[in-house]
Amino acid sequence: MSKRIDVDDLNVYYSKFLAVEGVSITIEPRSVTAFIGPSGCGKTTFLRTINRMHEVLPGAHVQGKMLLDGDDIYAAGVDPVTVRSQVGMVFQRPNPFPTMSIRDNVLAGVKLNGKRLGKRAEEEIVETSLRGANLWNEVKDRLDKPGSGLSGGQQQRLCIARTIAVQPDVILMDEPCSALDPISTLAVEDLINELKEKYTVVIVTHNMQQAARVSDKTAFFNIAGTGKPGKLIEYNDTKTIFNNPSVKATEDYVSGRFG
Structure with a gap:
């Protein structure tokens, strides 16, 4: 598990509109x-290109290269569903399936991928995934209860358990703590630090303190104005981005002078 991402001069379009321009980055x-x-600068759009999730909108397409351990995920014949099993996504708001139990929520992605498992194998996946999401001890005695009955922070960790159950190589997180209270946010941040031991993790956040706490590297995106494409302005070690950025716009943003 865990793969390198190499992006070369990627342009992201919604029909004819250029949403993100010329991104080159190695993760x-x-x-x-x-x-x-700032909002609208293309960071979430670019995040969603890493597992081709943006393609759920009609007319969305890219130009350029996006390589996962050297394999172009946009090459002819590559199935987006296969890409999404390798590159999982955790969304801004916790979205457990409300009619499913905690157990069935964890197994949902595995079953969606067509895997047929015996009961013992299922139980192993459920326990391993919930332990991986630091949720097992809190829910082990109520696995048959609805996932929607958990607190917001627990629901988000349940969604992370559902993501890691399919054994991806990369985990994308789109503002995973924006709907959570500070205690739940801390739990998810602690989990992110543990997940990087096995996975490549990419997170979009508006919380500068969170970026400084959890990330090894930080990419700053910006936009020249309404209707203009978002661009990657600066990418470096997180400490450098926050303490000694090379671009003034980066310094202005991380210091709170704009955005």
């Missing part, structure tokens, strides 16, 4: 990379 395996920048 190392077993690391946490944070995408920061």
